[in-house]
Each structure stands twice: as C-alpha cells, then as structure tokens.
Amino acid sequence: xxxxxxxxKHLKKYFPLKGSRTDYLKAVDDVSFTVNQGEVLGIVGExxxxxxxxxxxxxxxxxxxxxxxxxxxxxxTVLSSKKVRQKRREMQIIFQDPFASLNPxxxxxxxxxxxxxxxRIGTKxxxxxxxxxxxKQVGLTHKQLERFPHExxxxxxxxxxxxxALVSNPKLxxxxxxxxxxxxxxxxxxxxxxxxxxxxxxxxxxxxxxxxSVVHHFCDRIGVMYLGKIVEIADKHELFNNPKHPYTKALxxxxxxxxxxxxxxxxxxxxxxxNPANPPSGCTFHxxxxxxxxxxxxxxPVLKSISDKHEVSCLLYEELEERVL
Amino acid sequence: xxxxxxxxxxxxxxxxxxxxxxxxxxxxSLQLEKGKTLGIVGExxxxxxxxxxxxxxxxxxxxxxxxxxxxxxxxQINKNLKKDWRKIRGKxxxxxxxxxxxxxxxxxxxxxxxxxxxxxxxxxxxxEAHERAVDMIRLVGIxxxxxxxxxxxxxxxxxxxxRVMIAMALACNPEILIADEPTTALDVTIQAQILELMKDxxxxxxxxxxxxxxDLGVVAEICERVIVMYAGEIVEEATVLNLFNxxxxxxxxxxxNSLPNIDAEQEYLxxxxxxxxxPADMPLGCRFFDxxxxxxxxxxxxxxxxxxxxxxxxxxxxxxxGELEGGM
Numbered sequence: 001x002x003x004x005x006x007x008x009k010h011l012k013k014y015f016p017l018k019g020s021r022t023d024y025l026k027a028v029d030d031v032s033f034t035v036n037q038g039e040v041l042g043i044v045g046e047x048x049x050x051x052x053x054x055x056x057x058x059x060x061x062x063x064x065x066x067x068x069x070x071x072x073x074x075x076x077t078v079l080s081s082k083k084v085r086q087k088r089r090e091m092q093i094i095f096q097d098p099f100a101s102l103n104p105x106x107x108x109x110x111x112x113x114x115x116x117x118x119x120r121i122g123t124k125x126x127x128x129x130x131x132x133x134x135x136k137q138v139g140l141t142h143k144q145l146e147r148f149p150h151e152x153x154x155x156x157x158x159x160x161x162x163x164x165a166l167v168s169n170p171k172l173x174x175x176x177x178x179x180x181x182x183x184x185x186x187x188x189x190x191x192x193x194x195x196x197x198x199x200x201x202x203x204x205x206x207x208x209x210x211x212x213s214v215v216h217h218f219c220d221r222i223g224v225m226y227l228g229k230i231v232e233i234a235d236k237h238e239l240f241n242n243p244k245h246p247y248t249k250a251l252x253x254x255x256x257x258x259x260x261x262x263x264x265x266x267x268x269x270x271x272x273x274x275n276p277a278n279p280p281s282g283c284t285f286h287x288x289x290x291x292x293x294x295x296x297x298x299x300x301p302v303l304k305s306i307s308d309k310h311e312v313s314c315l316l317y318e319e320l321e322e323r324v325l
Numbered sequence: 326x327x328x329x330x331x332x333x334x335x336x337x338x339x340x341x342x343x344x345x346x347x348x349x350x351x352x353x354s355l356q357l358e359k360g361k362t363l364g365i366v367g368e369x370x371x372x373x374x375x376x377x378x379x380x381x382x383x384x385x386x387x388x389x390x391x392x393x394x395x396x397x398x399x400x401q402i403n404k405n406l407k408k409d410w411r412k413i414r415g416k417x418x419x420x421x422x423x424x425x426x427x428x429x430x431x432x433x434x435x436x437x438x439x440x441x442x443x444x445x446x447x448x449x450x451x452x453e454a455h456e457r458a459v460d461m462i463r464l465v466g467i468x469x470x471x472x473x474x475x476x477x478x479x480x481x482x483x484x485x486x487x488r489v490m491i492a493m494a495l496a497c498n499p500e501i502l503i504a505d506e507p508t509t510a511l512d513v514t515i516q517a518q519i520l521e522l523m524k525d526x527x528x529x530x531x532x533x534x535x536x537x538x539x540d541l542g543v544v545a546e547i548c549e550r551v552i553v554m555y556a557g558e559i560v561e562e563a564t565v566l567n568l569f570n571x572x573x574x575x576x577x578x579x580x581x582n583s584l585p586n587i588d589a590e591q592e593y594l595x596x597x598x599x600x601x602x603x604p605a606d607m608p609l610g611c612r613f614f615d616x617x618x619x620x621x622x623x624x625x626x627x628x629x630x631x632x633x634x635x636x637x638x639x640x641x642x643x644x645x646x647g648e649l650e651g652g653m
Binding site: 046047153155183184185186187188189191192195210212213214216217218240250251253254255256257258259260261262266268269272273 | 368369482483484485512513514515516517518520521539540541542543545546565566569579580583584585586587588591592593594595596597600
C-alpha cells in the first residue's frame with residue numbers, strides 16, 4: 001500500500017455569524033479522511049453542505065478553525081503564511097466557474113505563467129518553455145496563448161484553468177466542480193484530459209461535485225457530505241452497490257433514469273436541507289430521514305468503519321454492531 | 326393520434342449584425358399533443374430557449390421574428406398584437422424558468438404575485454383570488470400554505486421557489502406549460518421532488534408540457550416525444566424510447582455516449598470533437614459537418630428531415646432513403 005499523500009484529521013471550519021460572538025455557521029464540522037498518492041477522492045453533496053469550503057480549506061485558502069491537514073506527513077495548518085504559499089506549489093485548485101476565475105485583462109500566457117512567477121521558478125526562458133509544455137498537455141496552441149480569456153469558450157477556459165493549476169507541478173489538485181458549468185459534450189472532453197494528466201503525472205485529485213454520475217465515472221473513492229459532515233465514505237463500487245446511510249440511498253435513488261424503461265424505486269426526501277447556521281440536534285439528517293428513530297434526535301453519530309474501506313456515520317449501524325457483540 | 330394543442334410551423338428567429346441577417350432558430354416545426362410531454366434537448370446556444378420564448382411572445386428586443394406561425398387549438402395567433410399575447414400568456418400557455426430566484430419579484434410577497442396574475446385574467450374578487458393562491462400553493466406541495474403566501478421569495482429555499490413558480494404558472498389553469506430547464510438550478514433530491522410534482526399535476530390537470538432541458542436523464546424521466554436541436558435546427562425527432570434505443574443522428578449518438586454511465590465501467594468517455602459553430606459562420610451544408618465523424622462530400626449540401634421506417638425524423642444524409650442500416 002502507498003502512503004497517504006493527504007491526511008485530514010478532525011478538520012473544522014466555522015464562520016462567525018453576523019452580530020454574534022457565540023454563534024457559528026459550521027461549514028465543515030469535524031471531517032477526517034485520507035487520500036493516497038495517485039488516488040481520486042470524490043466529494044459529493046447538495047448545495048450548502050460545505051464541500052467547496054472544505055476544498056478551499058484543504059489548500060489553506062481558508063484557515064481552519066480546528067484540526068490538522070497533513071501533506072506528506074507535514075502538518076500544514078501550523079505553517080507561517082509565507083511557508084503556506086510555498087506549499088501551494090504542491091497543491092493547486094481548479095475552480096468551477098471558468099468565466100470568473102480567469103483575469104479578463106491578462107493574456108492566457110500570463111495567466112498560466114503567473115504561478116511560476118509567484119513561486120520564483122526558473123528563468124524567463126525556462127518559464128516560457130514550461131508554459132508551452134503544459135499548454136500542449138491540455139490541448140492549447142501557441143497562438144491561443146496570446147489571446148484573452150473572453151475569446152475562449154467555456155470548455156477551453158477550463159483547460160486554461162487546468163493548465164494554470166498544473167504549471168507548478170503539484171502533487172495534489174482540488175477540483176471544485178470543474179465540469180458543472182459545461183455542456184455534456186464538452187464535459188467529457190475535459191474529464192478525459194484530466195484523466196490523461198492524472199496518469200501521465202501521477203496526480204492525486206480531490207474531485208468535488210454534485211453530479212453523482214460524473215463522480216462515479218471519475219473517482220476511486222467517494223465521500224458523501226451532509227451539513228458539514230462526511231456521512232459515508234467508501235470505495236465507489238461499494239458506495240453505489242451497497243449504500244448504507246439513508247441519505248446516500250436517497251441521493252442515489254434521486255438520480256434521473258438513464259433509460260426511459262428503467263424501473264426506479266424512489267426515496268423522495270421530505271423537505272429541504274436545514275439551515276446550516278442552525279442545524280438539527282443529534283444526527284443532523286434526522287429531520288429528513290425515512291428511518292429516523294427516537295435516539296437519532298439526541299445522539300450525534302460518528303463515522304465508524306463497518307467493513308473494509310467503508311465508513312458510515314449513522315446510528316442504525318452503530319446499534320447493529322452492539323447487538324452483534 | 327391525439328389532438329395537437331400546439332403547432333409551430335417553420336419558425337425562424339434571428340437578429341441583424343453588420344447588416345447581415347443571422348438566424349439563431351432556423352425553421353423549426355413542432356407539434357404538441359394534448360396531455361403529452363414534448364422534450365426539447367440541446368446544448369447551450371442551440372436556440373431552445375429562444376424557441377420557447379417565442380411561444381410566449383417574449384422575444385428580447387433586437388431579436389426578430391422572421392418567419393413562422395403558431396397555432397393554439399388550431400387557431401392561429403396574431404404574433405404582432407400585444408393584446409392577443411397578453412390573453413394567451415398565463416391563460417393558455419404558461420412558463421416556468423430555470424432560475425426561480427430571478428424570475429420572482431423580490432419586493433412582493435409570493436401570494437400577491439400569484440393574485441396579480443389571477444386578477445389580470447379572471448374577473449373575480451381579490452379575496453377569491455387570494456384563496457385560489459393558497460389552494461395553488463397547497464397543490465404544489467408546500468406545507469403551511471396560509472403562511473407561505475405572506476412570505477417574500479428570499480425567505481424560501483430554491484426548491485420552494487420553484488414550486489411557487491409552478492403554482493403561479495398553473496394558477497389560471499393553462500393548457501400548455503413550458504418548462505425551461507425547471508430543475509437545472511436545483512439539487513438532485515429536490516429535482517426528483519419537482520419532477521414527481523410535474524408528472525402528478527399533469528395527470529390531475531390534463532396539461533400538455535414542453536420541457537426544455539440539456540439533461541437527457543430528465544427527458545428519460547418524463548417525456549414522450551423528444552426533439553434534439555443543434556445550432557438552431559431540429560436534427561432528430563423521435564419517441565423517447567426510439568431516442569434511447571436507436572439514436573440516429575451522429576450528434577444525438579455523440580450526446581448520449583458522452584454521458585457517464587453509472588451502470589458501466591468506462592476508462593474514457595467518448596466526446597464530440599470541436600465546438601458548436603458561431604451563428605455568424607454556420608456551415609452552408611449540414612451544420613454538424615465540422616464535428617461529424619461520418620461526414621462525406623454529400624454533407625456539403627443541406628440535408629432535410631428524413632422520416633425513417635421506425636418513425637424517427639432525422640436531418641442526416643445517412644438516412645436519405647428512410648432505411649436504418651444494419652438492422653439496428
């Protein structure tokens with residue numbers, strides 16, 4: 001087995017609520033997981049579940065409230081901001097919106113080169129060569145590098161975003177909904193490029209998405225988030241064939257059919273996601289859970305391993321375990 | 326065959342640029358049967374939203390209606406008369422939009438927005454209209470409707486807002502509902518709720534629906550017939566079963582193949598090369614020519630919609646004589 005590249009321990013990110021010193025919005029609440037070198041970990045969840053905040057906290061765009069993030073065994077949460085900047089050579093992010101994440105007044109060449117300038121890598125000539133190399137890998141021509149972002153389509157802009165993330169030779173890439181803004185035919189082009197790059201460069205991805213079919217295609221392991229917590233994490237086949245948490249089950253059953261004749265048993269969840277500033281007591285899912293028990297309203301479940309590579313945070317399974325013992 | 330409640334003939338929409346007429350919708354004809362759901366699928370910029378806006382007489386300024394007639398219940402609509410349109414909108418045809426936040430007025434209570442719409446079409450008292458609004462909100466499955474009518478849009482979640490939009494669209498019992506990407510902005514669990522609701526209401530109210538989407542999964546879920554649009558033209562029209570079992574047009578095939586399939590393990594997704602051509606420089610022949618792997622010299626000429634022996638119409642020279650090859 002390979003060593004974990006990234007180890008996250010009890011990560012928390014709380015935002016203070018306006019006008020209050022005691023109340024917090026718990027965007028990420030006690031999340032732990034590991035990612036191995038060369039692995040793709042998918043994070044799925046609905047809007048507002050904290051998946052993007054977690055992505056940004058992982059590469060220290062947000063300072064975590066509590067918890068440790070170990071990159072190659074080194075805790076990066078205690079580093080000085082100067083050192084954190086240097087660490088970002090090794091971890092980069094690709095954003096969702098290819099329209100908003102590129103500076104409209106910079107030429108593409110400059111955009112891709114900028115990380116190298118920031119990290120003071122190489123001479124001008126070396127940087128130029130590096131930008132050309134990366135551009136080639138993502139399928140951009142030399143001529144295109146002299147243009148401005150507005151001259152590109154969504155798919156091409158996302159390639160620029162990928163090139164910028166890759167140029168400093170990172171080990172870990174956090175991809176925050178990288179294909180959500182793209183049309184399906186373009187989405188598959190971008191996913192294929194990302195997959196090629198992963199193989200070529202032995203990259204590790206954390207792939208954040210709300211689209212289960214994309215995550216199923218792209219990831220090795222999948223974590224499901226609900227209101228700032230990971231409620232289930234497992235190997236992708238295990239998660240899709242043998243989901244345990246009632247929320248995962250509902251999420252999978254809510255996927256649209258892939259063929260009109262497909263029979264689907266729907267678990268339609270009641271209501272909406274509760275306000276994260278004021279989450280329910282006990283298990284945060286109990287207000288919508290079809291299997292809710294009395295105990296769920298008061299006891300908070302923790303993520304427990306139920307089989308090899310399958311962890312779930314639900315009292316249904318904790319009880320079972322005790323009975324077996 | 327049922328009765329066609331809506332018929333569109335040879336619709337052309339375009340705008341002027343550099344003194345040239347540029348067509349964004351180029352000759353669309355469609356029929357909607359009573360009580361059925363017609364899906365219109367295509368990627369961004371294919372003209373599907375413009376088509377739906379034209380059915381409501383809501384084309385933005387600068388965009389011209391160049392050609393085409395619309396018939397509702399076999400009666401032709403005079404597309405130039407604003408007064409006519411006002412009678413049709415909301416009463417005969419209603420529309421729900423993709424983004425429920427920006428299509429509700431943030432400074433009015435949701436109840437008054439529904440009441441306003443009812444009063445502009447029916448001569449009933451304000452009180453009755455208010456009661457109808459409460460009933461409609463109850464109908465779309467919002468708990469505590471008496472309270473929600475007095476709330477503002479920002480107090481509701483995305484799924485709730487979309488339900489309010491549906492309630493408003495249905496308040497005057499329209500015969501046709503146009504849903505433009507109704508679930509695109511919503512999460513999957515909420516999407517499932519809204520689709521169930523639409524199916525349910527269609528059965529109850531005998532509505533006919535045009536569903537515009539880029540999501541083939543949503544199509545599989547609720548449509549009976551499907552139109553696939555590419556670059557302002559219909560490239561394929563089929564029953565939903567034929568579309569999934571025998572997609573014919575190379576573009577449709579590409580679209581279906583580029584979806585990740587949950588039931589299968591794929592190393593790479595197939596994709597369609599290139600991008601949609603810009604409206605200003607459309608290829609003269611087949612508009613899919615540049616991106617098509619089966620393109621031949623013949624494709625320099627414009628194909629028409631050929632009807633095949635399984636009933637699907639397809640705009641591609643491969644099916645010129647109406648036969649499917651290789652016994653698909």
